[in-house]
Amino acid sequence: MLEFLGSVTGSPWLYGVIAASVLLDVFVPLLPSGVLVVAAATAVAGTTATTATTTAAGAADLPDQARHAAESAHVPEILALVLCAATASVLGDLVAYRMARRGGDRFDRALSRSRRLRLAQERLGRALAGGGGALVVLARFAPAGRSVVSLTAGAAHRRAKEFVPWSALAGLTWAAYSVSLGYFGGRWLGATWLGTAVSVLALFTFGTLAAYALRRKAEDAGDGREAGQPAHSA
Template identity: 90%
Template sequence: MLEILGSLTGSPWLYGMIAASVLLDVFVPLLPSGVLVVAAGTAVAGTAADAAALPSHARDAAESAHLPEIVALVLCAATASVLGDLVAYRMARRGGDRFDRALSRSRRLKAAQEKLGQALAGGGGALVVLARFAPAGRSLVSLTAGAAHRRAKEFVPWSALAGLTWAAYSVGLGYFGGRWLGATWLGTAVSVLALFTFGTLAAYALRRTADDPAPRKRGRSV
C-alpha cells in the first residue's frame, strides 16, 4: 500500500481517497481512515527520504517542497472530518426522538449524552476533541450533539478543532515515523500503533467521564 500511496502523493486521487474514508467513517467506524492518513504521511516521508542522496542545497529544496503536501493532507483530513461530523449532527438533529429512544435503553450512552451537553453548554468542548481519537467516539459525539439539539455554534468550533488536531497528529505520526524508522511497513506499523494507543487511552478517559457522577456544588456557610 505504501508503494501505491507513494505513487499517488500529490495526486487528487490520494486526497479523494482520504476525504471519502474520513467522511464516511463517522457512520462506519470500522473504516481504516486513521490508518490511511498515517500511511499517507509515511509515503510523503518516503519521497522526502529519496532526496537524501542529493547535494545539500538540492536536498533542502526538495525536502521543503514536501511541506505543502503535508499541509494539504492535514487540511484534507480535517475538512472531511468536520463535514462528516456535520452530516451526522444534522441527521441526528432531524431524527432526535428516535435517537433519544435508542439512548434511553443504554445507561452509559445516556450518561455520555448528559456529560456532552454539560460540556458544550459550559464551554468545555475539549471532550469533543478527546472523543475524536477514541474508537467510535466521533460518531457518538456528533450524533449525541444533534439528537440533544445542541446549537451548531456550540458544536461546530469544537468539531473543527477536533478534526484539525486529529489530522495533524495522524499525518505527523506517519511523516516523522517514516523519517525516523524509514518509509517501510515497520515505520507505518509503529505510527499506527501509537495512534491506536492514544485512541485507547482517550476511550478510557471518556468512559471514566461518563461513569463519574456529576460533581455536586458546595455551598459556603456564612
C-alpha cells in the same frame, strides 16, 4: 501498499479516497481512516527521502541543501493531507449532527435499540456538560468518540455555534497529529511497514488513553450528579 501510495502521492484521487474514508467513518467507525492518513503521510516521507537521495547523488557536496530542498518540495503535500483530513472530519461531524438534530423520535428509537451506544451517549453527554468543548477534541481521538459526540450534540439540540468551532479544532488537531505521526515516523524509521506500524500503534495508543480519560470524566460527572441528588424519604 506503501509503494502504491507513494506513486499516487499528490494525486487528487488519493485525497478523494482519504476524504471519503474520513467523512464516512463517523457513521462506520470501523473504517481505517486514521490508518490511511498515517500510511499516506509515511508514503510522502518515503518520496521525500528518495528525492533527497537522488538530488544529493548529483550534488554530493551539497547533501544538506539537497535534503532541505526535498523536504520543502513536499510541504504542500503534507499541508494538503492535513487540510483534506480535517475538512472531511468536520463535514462528517456536521452531517451526523444535522441527522441527529432532525431525527427526533426516529433517532431516539434507533438509539434505544443499542444499549451500548445509549449508555455511551449518556455518559459522554454528562462529561461534555461538565468539561466543556475541550472534550470534543479529546473524543476525536477515542474509538467511536467522534460519532457519539456529533450524535449527542445533534440529539441534544446544541446550537451549531457551540459545536462547530470545537469540531473544527478537533478535526484539525486529529489530522495534524495523524499526518505528523506518519511523516516523522517514516523519516525516522523509514517508509516501510515497520515505520507505518509504529506510527499507527502510537495513534491507537493515544486513542485508548483518550477513551480512558473520557470514561473517567463521564464517571466523575455521573457520581457528582448522583451525589447532588436529594435523598428521598421512605
